[in-house]
Amino acid sequence: MDDRAGPGMGGTGGEEIRVLGIVQGVGFRPTVWRLARDCGLAGDVRNDGSGVRIRLWGAEAARLAFVERLRAEPPPLARIDAVERRPWCGPAPTDGFAIAASEADAIHTIMPADAATCRECVEETLDPTQRRYRYPFTNCTHCGPRLTIVARLPYDRPNTSMAPFALCPDCRREYEDPADRRFHAQPIACPACGPSVALTDMDGRECGLPAVDAVAAAALLIARGDIVAVKGIGGYHLACDATDAAAVARLRQRKRRYGKPFAVMARDLAMVRRYCTLDAAAEALLTAPAAPIVLLAADGDVRLAEGLSPGLATLGVMLPYTPLHHLLLRDVGRPVVMTSGNPSHRPQCIDDAAARVELAGIADWVLSHDRGIVNRADDSVMRIMAGRPQVLRRGRGLAPSPLALPPGFAGSPALLALGAELKNTFCLVKDGMAILSQHQGDLEDASTEEEFRRNLALFETVLEQTPSVVAVDRHPDYLSTKYGRHRAEEEGAALVEVQHHHAHIASCMAENGLPLDGPPVLGVALDGLGFGDDGTIWGGEFLLADYRGYRRLGTFRPVAMIGGAQAIREPWRNAFAHLDAAFGWDRFAAEWDGLDLLRFLTAKPVATLGAMLRRGINCPPASSCGRLFDAVAAAVGLCRDEALYEGQAAAELEALVPGSGGGEGAYPFAITRPPGDAPMLIDSGPMWLALLRDLADGVAPPGIAARFHRGLAGAIAEMVSAIRCQPGGATIARVALSGGVFQNKVLLEQVVRSLSAQGCEVLTHSVVPANDGGLSLGQAVVAAARHLPASGVGRHVLGHSRTDR
Numbered sequence: 001m002d003d004r005a006g007p008g009m010g011g012t013g014g015e016e017i018r019v020l021g022i023v024q025g026v027g028f029r030p031t032v033w034r035l036a037r038d039c040g041l042a043g044d045v046r047n048d049g050s051g052v053r054i055r056l057w058g059a060e061a062a063r064l065a066f067v068e069r070l071r072a073e074p075p076p077l078a079r080i081d082a083v084e085r086r087p088w089c090g091p092a093p094t095d096g097f098a099i100a101a102s103e104a105d106a107i108h109t110i111m112p113a114d115a116a117t118c119r120e121c122v123e124e125t126l127d128p129t130q131r132r133y134r135y136p137f138t139n140c141t142h143c144g145p146r147l148t149i150v151a152r153l154p155y156d157r158p159n160t161s162m163a164p165f166a167l168c169p170d171c172r173r174e175y176e177d178p179a180d181r182r183f184h185a186q187p188i189a190c191p192a193c194g195p196s197v198a199l200t201d202m203d204g205r206e207c208g209l210p211a212v213d214a215v216a217a218a219a220l221l222i223a224r225g226d227i228v229a230v231k232g233i234g235g236y237h238l239a240c241d242a243t244d245a246a247a248v249a250r251l252r253q254r255k256r257r258y259g260k261p262f263a264v265m266a267r268d269l270a271m272v273r274r275y276c277t278l279d280a281a282a283e284a285l286l287t288a289p290a291a292p293i294v295l296l297a298a299d300g301d302v303r304l305a306e307g308l309s310p311g312l313a314t315l316g317v318m319l320p321y322t323p324l325h326h327l328l329l330r331d332v333g334r335p336v337v338m339t340s341g342n343p344s345h346r347p348q349c350i351d352d353a354a355a356r357v358e359l360a361g362i363a364d365w366v367l368s369h370d371r372g373i374v375n376r377a378d379d380s381v382m383r384i385m386a387g388r389p390q391v392l393r394r395g396r397g398l399a400p401s402p403l404a405l406p407p408g409f410a411g412s413p414a415l416l417a418l419g420a421e422l423k424n425t426f427c428l429v430k431d432g433m434a435i436l437s438q439h440q441g442d443l444e445d446a447s448t449e450e451e452f453r454r455n456l457a458l459f460e461t462v463l464e465q466t467p468s469v470v471a472v473d474r475h476p477d478y479l480s481t482k483y484g485r486h487r488a489e490e491e492g493a494a495l496v497e498v499q500h501h502h503a504h505i506a507s508c509m510a511e512n513g514l515p516l517d518g519p520p521v522l523g524v525a526l527d528g529l530g531f532g533d534d535g536t537i538w539g540g541e542f543l544l545a546d547y548r549g550y551r552r553l554g555t556f557r558p559v560a561m562i563g564g565a566q567a568i569r570e571p572w573r574n575a576f577a578h579l580d581a582a583f584g585w586d587r588f589a590a591e592w593d594g595l596d597l598l599r600f601l602t603a604k605p606v607a608t609l610g611a612m613l614r615r616g617i618n619c620p621p622a623s624s625c626g627r628l629f630d631a632v633a634a635a636v637g638l639c640r641d642e643a644l645y646e647g648q649a650a651a652e653l654e655a656l657v658p659g660s661g662g663g664e665g666a667y668p669f670a671i672t673r674p675p676g677d678a679p680m681l682i683d684s685g686p687m688w689l690a691l692l693r694d695l696a697d698g699v700a701p702p703g704i705a706a707r708f709h710r711g712l713a714g715a716i717a718e719m720v721s722a723i724r725c726q727p728g729g730a731t732i733a734r735v736a737l738s739g740g741v742f743q744n745k746v747l748l749e750q751v752v753r754s755l756s757a758q759g760c761e762v763l764t765h766s767v768v769p770a771n772d773g774g775l776s777l778g779q780a781v782v783a784a785a786r787h788l789p790a791s792g793v794g795r796h797v798l799g800h801s802r803t804d805r
Contacts, residue, residue, distance in 0.1 A: 014088035021081035025112040025155035027141030042093040046100035112146035116291035116321035136324035161372035168193035195371035219331030229363035234377030235348035236341025245305040259644030261309035263316040275300040290397030291321035292380035311652040399438035408516025412784040416467035419776035427776035471783035475531035496783035500530025504738035507778030526741035528626035539624030547785035558621035574631035656705035667711030713750035740771035
């Protein structure tokens with residue numbers, strides 16, 4: 001928080017206070033009204049395009065007390081980024097303190113994120129004596145929909161999808177009473193005047209099941225094994241009984257989602273504890289206003305249905321975050337699958353008519369309502385790793401809460417960063433803030449790419465943003481890159497291409513608040529793939545980096561991706577390529593003829609694969625750590641023929657590692673130093689020899705998985721140590737870890753421990769994902785840095801050079 005006081009405000013007099021941050025749609029004005037009255041001050045407060053403007057009149061001591069209390073007692077969902085004070089020379093007010101109407105001017109404020117139902121609203125919804133008893137849309141200024149219903153700013157009811165619902169006299173009294181917690185709660189409603197729910201079959205016919213209301217009837221249908229499409233805040237879910245294996249299997253078959261885990265919603269923490277291990281940190285995440293899905297160890301006393309998270313040791317769990325969900329979960333009485341309401345590989349449905357078409361053949365029933373969803377928002381996903389929350393998907397409840405840019409970025413131009421091809425997000429930079437979109441999805445799907453463009457247009461309209469700089473990934477074939485190039489050319493904006501792994505590291509630096517012209521960090525970026533400077537595929541990079549540039553000091557020895565992108569979908573191809581690179585196929589076949597792995601691979605077109613490798617036909621070399629995980633997973637029998645979703649093989653390999661770490665031993669890797677200035681290499685050849693010996697000796701897959709994780713973590717730490725031992729390397733104090741591979745809890749925690757033991761300050765993600773969902777933030781700060789003057793601080797360690805164009 002930044003208090004900036006102007007001169008000449010002593011004694012009795014007036015001042016104007018401007019409050020910046022998340023201050024609209026969170027009950028800020030009634031809080032100001034209450035504090036001003038408590039302090040005996042006159043004046044007014046209003047929303048405008050910059051945030052909240054307060055005019056105060058009264059004694060200096062009272063005004064100071066007001067500012068101190070405002071800082072100490074903000075509303076639960078507010079975030080104050082700055083408090084600017086200056087004298088106000090207008091006439092002294094004569095009618096006390098008032099809340100004034102919003103002003104429409106240039107937008108400099110922030111769209112608020114959706115918030116889970118507060119305790120008071122839950123209690124009211126469940127209380128038979130209250131007029132909102134069993135009302136699925138109860139909310140107040142401390143909870144309820146925000147981003148998902150707003151079409152433009154300021155955040156006032158006429159600018160939301162609540163505009164068609166005129167307030168009844170009772171709601172109007174609450175809305176206009178500054179002492180009421182529903183004062184200016186824009187989605188306020190009740191059964192007499194607000195949205196309503198309806199339960200129908202897929203053809204629109206009402207359900208004739210006898211029940212108290214539509215929600216209770218839907219609960220009966222779920223309990224008997226049916227699949228119900230449920231319209232929530234940010235989109236539709238597909239719901240079924242999480243204890244019913246047949247219902248879960250039927251949902252998988254209909255949705256054609258054969259391997260990817262399903263999320264589960266539980267009534268309360270007590271229900272979660274029956275099925276999963278809970279600690280204080282996980283409880284805090286589950287009960288936070290964002291109410292994300294939290295990945296938990298599925299090792300409780302009671303097991304849910306088989307097939308919820310095949311091959312994994314974790315379960316994605318969330319608590320109810322709307323009154324509708326609270327009612328439904330209480331009525332069902334057991335956990336319910338809540339997976340995104342869409343056919344696989346398509347965006348979550350938000351339109352009622354489209355949902356009936358797209359979900360026909362998947363859902364049996366639709367529990368819908370007539371409040372429109374303006375902005376789609378998938379559930380956020382988080383996990384506790386290395387002792388702190390990590391965001392795996394940034395969606396409902398977290399987006400679009402902005403990040404204040406680090407020191408030195410205050411003069412950044414209006415900027416748009418367009419993210420990657422997969423797990424796409426986009427990022428707008430405005431007024432010193434980075435505003436990240438919610439998770440958009442994989443742009444290779446045409447409907448997702450269309451939704452991406454629609455959401456981007458909406459954000460730019462809401463924020464009144466016209467970028468002068470457009471940042472894109474360097475990969476020439478990414479759809480986001482092609483779109484950005486077209487935008488820049490069409491609108492005359494500057495185009496900045498940012499290398500994929502540099503963006504990963506810059507994203508981690510930015511969310512950890514590293515200043516623009518601070519010393520460089522050693523970034524370790526491990527993922528599936530990214531387009532490298534040399535035109536090859538990178539994915540296991542050690543970069544000496546600041547925001548403006550980087551130098552590649554280490555990497556993994558490149559191994560061919562046989563069949564190109566097909567190697568991502570078929571892990572056996574990576575096993576074959578790694579074994580060929582380590583030994584040559586003929587030697588492997590001769591020396592390890594008793595292995596099941598050899599029998600499996602021999603059934604593949606080995607001669608053709610060998611010819612492709614020798615001739616370099618569709619076999620791009622890749623320094624990808626993600627493909628190494630695929631290869632090891634295939635070697636121990638996981639997902640050999642096909643990975644049903646991105647990262648499945650790696651996730652199942654992690655799941656094999658026992659909770660205790662899996663005993664002793666770590667597979668060896670070699671660190672080699674090529675001649676000249678080429679980066680040092682991590683060579684997995686020794687690891688493969690040790691792994692094959694374990695396979696021959698009958699070591700069980702969990703032991704192999706544990707030794708691989710320990711060995712890889714050791715190799716990463718050894719590479720960091722080797723880099724720091726080079727001339728000038730001792731000055732490297734910080735190591736930033738990023739990339740999708742670091743979503744692996746086992747690997748991340750082992751690497752953090754090893755690097756901390758070296759005396760390194762280890763930076764990890766906690767606000768944006770380590771995967772490509774955080775890439776747009778990194779692109780944004782790199783592009784901003786390229787358009788800001790350098791102070792020259794920290795620019796010459798190991799001769800690191802600018803590399804991005």
